[in-house]
Amino acid sequence: MNQPKTELKINKGQRFPLTIKRMGIDGEGVGFFKRQVVFVQGALPGEEVVCEAVKVSHKFATAKIVKYRKKSPDRTTAPCPVYDECGGCQLQHLSYEGQLREKKDVVRQAFERYTKIDLEKIDFHNTIGMDEPWHYRNKSQMQVGLAKGKVIAGLYSSNSHKLVDIPECIVQHSQTNKVTQTVKQIVQDLKISVYNERKHKGFLRTIVTRVGFKTGEWQLALVTAEKEFPRKELFLEEVNRRLPDVTSVIQNVNSEKTSLVFGDETIVLSGKEKLEEKLGEFTFHLSARAFFQLNPIQTEKLYDAAKKAAGLTGEENVVDAYCGVGTIGLWVADKAKELRSMDVIEESIADAKKNAANHNIEAVYEVGKAETWLPKWEKQGWKADVVIVDPPRSGLDSSLIDTLIRTTPKRIVYVSCNPSTLAKNVKDLSKGGYKLKSLQPVDMFPQTAQVESVALLERN
Structure with missing residues (x-):
């Protein structure tokens, strides 16, 4: 017998009190009313507000703040005059200390939602922030x-x-x-x-x-x-x-x-x-169209975190998948026995080869996907010990996850710009014999809701 669907007990335009429990992945406040999830733009964790439902679906509601009953001690005045109109930043109204804390919690929420991993049992570090979190975009x-x-x-x-x-x-x-x-x-x-x-x-x-x-x-x-x-x-x-x-x-x-x-x-x-x-x-x-990290100060910290996670001793064969113009690979090359990299964009590989040559670094660069090259190299007798991946927001292709599980590198260093796809991919890799050892959030984009992470997975 089919169970009736739970209908949302909130009506559009309805006003109700709400306590904000956490920050959502887009920087909004998240609370629960009649056991239903409510997203409130501009609300901060710990705040008590009266809000009005502006959009209602069968899974959740979005609401706007009508008045505050209790404000967060981390609430601050956004210094940008067009902050409320622009939409480029989401967190200027939250103190920087608060931003770093909540970004770590956003990563935690993703793992709570998509995995059964106990983050208390791994090295889950505090978010690496900036000394001056303004004027950072190049x-x-x-x-x-x-x-x-x-x-x-x-x-x-x-x-x-x-x-x-x-x-x-x-x-x-x-x-x-x-x-x-x-x-x-x-x-x-x-x-x-x-x-x-x-x-x-x-x-x-x-x-x-x-x-x-x-x-x-x-x-x-x-x-x-x-x-x-x-x-x-x-x-x-x-x-x-x-x-x-x-x-x-x-x-x-x-x-x-x-x-x-x-x-x-x-x-x-x-x-x-x-x-x-x-x-x-x-x-x-x-070149004008070339991808390059937008925050060079934090990029060095991000790459340092990836290099630390890789734990290289000079004896490892390293693969930099999604290598772009070769930045992460070059960053770790001095500690690798041999570096091999690939990217699907031909121009990026051409630039990566030039960058490596300019710095007298010997490396192999190929056009194509890691899921093609890893098995091919293995057949030729060359096996990756450490694979570094830095995928787009959509995460790793399922074919690459299958290839990683099949080719069994000792360590996978995953540089992520999306906590949700990171958690989902870690869950899939866990089924194939990998265990999450550490998580390091890095704040690449202060004043926005985005958070990067470096995850280390080791083969059981």
Whole structure:
């Protein structure tokens, strides 16, 4: 006999008291009313609020705060003037100590939800934070628009298509803000047209600025809807005059109706094609479209945590799967017997080979997937002792999990940007003979709800 479904006993528009128990994965407060989960944007753990249901489904409700009965001692005033509109940050109203504590709990919740692992029995460390958790992002990507005839640049508001003008983003490196604001003014002065998404007309779509924290180089990339650049020479003269420190000006053409920022064609308008940046002792050359970690200060801490977890003695064969331009592999290469890496993007492998050669590091780089190369190398008599994985938010492919279980490396170091997929993948690897030994959360993006983690799994 079928059991009737439990219906949510909350109605849209209903007001009710709620105690916030935890922080959700998107930075929202989580509480329970009549045993149903309620998500409340802006509420903090430990707070008692009166809220109003704004959306109700059969699994959960979302609500907004009507009034506070008890505020968290960690609540603070967000310093950004457009914090409530922008949607780029979620936690500016929470003290930084509170952010680090709650991010560790978000990782804990994921493992409680998807596994039966007792985290008290492993090395579960406190979140590694920043000394200065502001102005840390090395790349700014601002959409361009018009408001009352004035050129604006910023981000779209949460869950809407309203463009919020951001004169100064306080999580961006201050130089990227300066470049964006100056370019906006030059575009206004020269009357260069701005792209209108609805009409699919106009020239300038996005201003992308990247800064080398350690080299002081600036790269300006203009994403345009057309290749023909109106008043190009005048524009470049003004950039050179007003922003003499810019070392690279790039045009990227994206004529498609798409939410993707970059198109396929890139043209160097002036200066260098690539920006130079350093991580530790390593130098990297970055094209406008190349992926690179957005917080170089925390990246070094993240890679140090991965290297520590790998526990290399100089006797291990190491694989860096999802290697990109080779950053993590190069970071651990001095302690590896041999390093082999792969990535599905051919350009990334070409860059990785150059980066390794520039630092006199001998390594093998192949285009393709780890699930192809690991068994192939094993047949050739080469076996991985340690595999480092740094997958996208979707986590590891099931085929790679199966391959790892079949090829039996001694240790897997998993660098994760999504606690939920990390926990699910650890559960699957546990079934194949691996045991979680340590978890290290790292705060790569202060003021946001995102948290990275480094997990160490060892073969039983």
